[in-house]
Amino acid sequence: MLLIPCPHCGPRNQEEFAYERSVDSLVRLDDAPGVAMAALYARANLRGEDHEIWVHVQGCGQWLRLTRDRVTHAFRDVEAL
Amino acid sequence: MAKTSFAAGRYSALALLRGALGGHRHWGRAWRAAEPGGPYDVIIIGGGGHGLATAYYLAQVHGVRRVAVLEKGYIGGGNTGRNTTIVRSNYRQPQLQRMLDHSLRLWHGLSDELNYNVMFSPRGxxxxxxxxxxxxxxxxxxxxxxxxxxxxxxxxxxxxxxxxxxxxxxxxxxxxxxxxxxxxxxGTARHDAVAWGFARAADNLGVDIIENCEVTGFLRDGDRVTGVTTTRGDISGGRTAICVAGNSGHVAGLAGLKLPIExxxxxxxxxxxxxxxxxxxxxxxxxxxxxxxxxxxxxxxxxxxxxxxxxxxxxxxxxxxxxxxxxxxxxxxxxxxxxxxxxxxxTDMSFDGAPIIGEMPLAGLYLNGGWCYGGFKATPGSGWLYAHLLATGENHPIAAPFGLDRFASGRTVDEAGAGPMPQHR
The missing domain is CATH 3.30.9.10 (D-Amino Acid Oxidase, subunit A, domain 2)
Incomplete structure (x- = not known):
């Protein structure tokens, strides 16, 4: 079970958060079709450290960027968005 | 269907009785502990149910017998031994209905075909x-x-x-x-037995099942994949087939490719x-x-x-x-x-909730993955369809809607109707 260090509320139970998407999936308004396509459908899906966007839905409601190891579940970095 | 003969003897009531008289000392290994060899016609990465079924049908249906199955751990140690063993074909989208009912029909004759009791129980x-x-x-x-x-x-x-x-x-x-x-x-089936049964039957047809052999990279000749590097040395082959659902993203990453999978x-x-x-x-x-x-x-x-x-x-x-x-x-x-x-x-959560079977952007490299959490029921059908692709170079009509190109062309098979996200339902 994850104890997610919310930059606004401090460490909170995983149950309060929702995983939104990985950072490499962000589509910008002026992206070319090929770039937007890749952002929608292509994931590095690393077996190791990756960057993710989570929301503290049942806490402060803020968006977070987590750098997290997908094998050990250890957090390296959490930043408010 | 002609009964398969096994070098080490078929399993039967008679063999059991003979074993009882001799103290059951005559039972041999169900499959050889093969060493890496090659070159192979087909290298299958992943010795789960799907990979083993692919190897079996390659040898049995298509006569392609120079096949290696590479497993990073031991047979039955991955998702094949971790599912809830449910088998059904009552999906909503016609593409999935066709694929999974084809698989269900194979389930109904599987124990006989493999000469191995997979304990398939169509209990509803x-x-x-x-x-x-x-x-x-x-x-x-x-x-x-x-x-x-x-x-x-x-x-x-x-x-x-x-x-x-x-x-x-x-x-x-x-x-x-x-x-x-x-x-x-x-109904349900005995999940381990499915892996063991396919492994024994494939091995009997000459397939090399190589355990404790993790793929660490791909051998390349320009844009063509010509084999794999592994923890047990380099292995070369004509066609290289990824079949590692759960770890598809990782293995595709070794070839520098990204997939619509989390x-x-x-x-x-x-x-x-x-x-x-x-x-x-x-x-x-x-x-x-x-x-x-x-x-x-x-x-x-x-x-x-x-x-x-x-x-x-x-x-x-x-x-x-x-x-x-x-x-x-x-x-x-x-x-x-x-x-x-x-x-x-x-599990490989694909971005429309449906599996992916097809060619990869590199020549000689193929993918079978993205089964989300519904892969076990598809084991025989998935292997049968993947074998068809690997033997002929063309997807079977049943598998055609599941190519990797469907995402770019907008022809997703979206059972949940939820759009481009890893499907949770």
Missing amino acids: ALFLGHSDADMVKLAERGDALIAMNIDAELMTPDAVAKLVPLLDMRRDARWPIEGGLIQRRG SHTLQAWVTEPVKPMIDTVVMSQSLHCYFSQSDKGGIVGGGDPDMFPSYAQRGAPIRLEESIAQCIALAPALSRLRMVRSWAGV
Whole structure:
């Protein structure tokens, strides 16, 4: 079970958060079709450290960027968005 | 179908009797401990049920026998041994119906074909409905299935209560049961036996099954893949076939490719063994839980995946609690049982909820993955279709809608209708 260090509320139970998407999936308004396509459908899906966007839905409601190891579940970095 | 002959002898009642007289000392290994060799016609990465089935059908149906199956651990140690063993074909989209019913037809003759008892038990797979809206949805699905010549039967609450007396049919139950939709040809199978049976039958046809052999990279000749580098040396082959659902993203990454897949954890649990109490597979798609009784007597169940990317083969208690609470609410007697084990597997969550079978952007490299958490039921069919692709270079018409190019062209097979996200349902 994850104890997610919310930059606004401090460490909170995983149950309060929702995983939104990985950072490499962000589509910008002026992206070319090929770039937007890749952002929608292509994931590095690393077996190791990756960057993710989570929301503290049942806490402060803020968006977070987590750098997290997908094998050990250890957090390296959490930043408010 | 002609009976396959086995170098080490067929399994039969007579062989068992002969063994009994001799103290059962004559039983040999079910498959050889093959050393890496080659070059091979086909290298299959991943010795799970799907990879082994692919190897078997390559040799059996297409006569392609110079085949290697590379397994990073041991046979049956991955998702093949971690699922809840449910087999059914009652999907909603015609592409999935065609694919999974093709697989279900293979299940029905599999023990005979492999000369291995996979304990396939078509005991019926029942979806419960909890509201008028659920029943409309189930009736609509049933009609769609019948139109495809797939069996489906809508059930009244009385019929459901008669079939599964353990269910809480009270009007004021936590989730009242308004009826159900059953596929009587669906059921369960012994998951390990499926891997072992395919491994033994493939090995018997000359396939090299190489365990403890993890792929670490790809051999390349320009834009063509010509084999793999592994922890047991380089292995070269004509066609290289990724078949590692759960780890597809990782293995594709070794070739510098990205997939419309995220790896998520899915948990399951089993109770202490008890006398027969449920002889049907009970599922609720509105809640999302499912349970059945194994032949050993344990109640095996599961629910939603953990909803965040992870390659760890362990899950969070919150999801476990959720699926158990749902099962207990549906069948209160389950609350008296002790849970003896829970575990997790890593699943390929594809971005439309459907599997991917097809060519990769590099010549000579193929993919079979993205099975989300529905791969076990597809084991024989997936292997059969992948073998067709690897032997002929062309996808079989049943597998054609599942190519990797469907995402760019907008022809996704979106059972949940949820758009470009890893599907949770």
